[in-house]
Amino acid sequence: xxxxxxxxxxxxxxxxxxxxxxxxxxxxxxxxxxxxxxxxxxxxxxxxxxxxxxxxxxxxxxxxxxxxxxxxxxxxxxxxxxxxxxxxxxxxxxxxxxxxxxxxxxxxxxxxxxxxxxxxxxxxxxxxxxxxxxxxxxxxxxxxxxxxxxxxxxxxxxxxxxxxxxxxxxxxxxxxxxxxxxxxxxxxxxxx
Ligand code: FES
Numbered sequence: 144x145x146x147x148x149x150x151x152x153x154x155x156x157x158x159x160x161x162x163x164x165x166x167x168x169x170x171x172x173x174x175x176x177x178x179x180x181x182x183x184x185x186x187x188x189x190x191x192x193x194x195x196x197x198x199x200x201x202x203x204x205x206x207x208x209x210x211x212x213x214x215x216x217x218x219x220x221x222x223x224x225x226x227x228x229x230x231x232x233x234x235x236x237x238x239x240x241x242x243x244x245x246x247x248x249x250x251x252x253x254x255x256x257x258x259x260x261x262x263x264x265x266x267x268x269x270x271x272x273x274x275x276x277x278x279x280x281x282x283x284x285x286x287x288x289x290x291x292x293x294x295x296x297x298x299x300x301x302x303x304x305x306x307x308x309x310x311x312x313x314x315x316x317x318x319x320x321x322x323x324x325x326x327x328x329x330x331x332x333x334x335x
Contacts, residue, residue: 183208185301190214190224193294195241200258203241207298212286213237213247214296217259222291224298225260225283236283247283256283 156165168174188207191214195203202215204227211227213236229236234251246255246263255264260283268274288299 179208183210185299187288187290187297187299190296190298193222193291193296196222198243200243200245201241202237202244202247202258204237204239207286207300211235211237212298213283215258217257219259221259222289222296223258223260224286224289224296225256226286228284229254230262230281230283254281260285 156168158164190205190207190212191203195201196214196216199216199218199220202213205212205214205224213225213227214222215225216222227235227237229249229251231249231252231254234249236247236249236254236256238250244258246257248255248264253264253266254262257263262278262281262283265272265276265278268276286298286300288301290297290299
């Protein structure tokens with residue numbers, strides 16, 4: 144794979160003058176892997192809308208690149224986004240697209256998590272772990288950052304307040320706002 148030029152584009156893949164891109168961009172495995180690492184693992188990504196989980200204990204499964212994530216509202220009404228991965232052996236703990244549940248129970252060995260992500264149940268805790276497992280340390284992993292704008296939810300796996308994140312979050316808010324306003328205006332026009 145040729146290295147990128149000074150604009151960050153690989154020769155032959157993007158023709159800026161003609162406004163054309165190569166179809167290679169959509170099928171090249173190396174480019175896809177790079178996108179997963181440089182875009183999907185670091186950027187703000189739209190994950191869902193609060194209307195998908197209006198009630199306590201509602202959940203909806205969404206995605207972030209190839210990662211499955213659970214968008215849910217806990218019993219106290221707080222919104223969370225968790226990696227859909229059991230802390231025991233990494234099995235998907237939620238196998239449904241959406242619903243309402245008191246707990247997410249892993250189908251592999253039965254660890255159970257509350258809608259706030261806490262590990263609340265471990266079968267054979269005393270026998271298998273001699274009661275030494277500190278359940279407070281083994282809850283579902285929550286995404287590092289969650290942004291809300293007009294009930295739209297975006298997540299970012301990168302923690303902290305780096306310039307790149309801030310700029311990208313700002314861009315996302317502007318884009319989301321534009322989309323919301325556009326949809327609103329279209330709705331007003333179409334009702335005439
Ligand atoms: S992988 Fe989930 S309980 Fe073992």
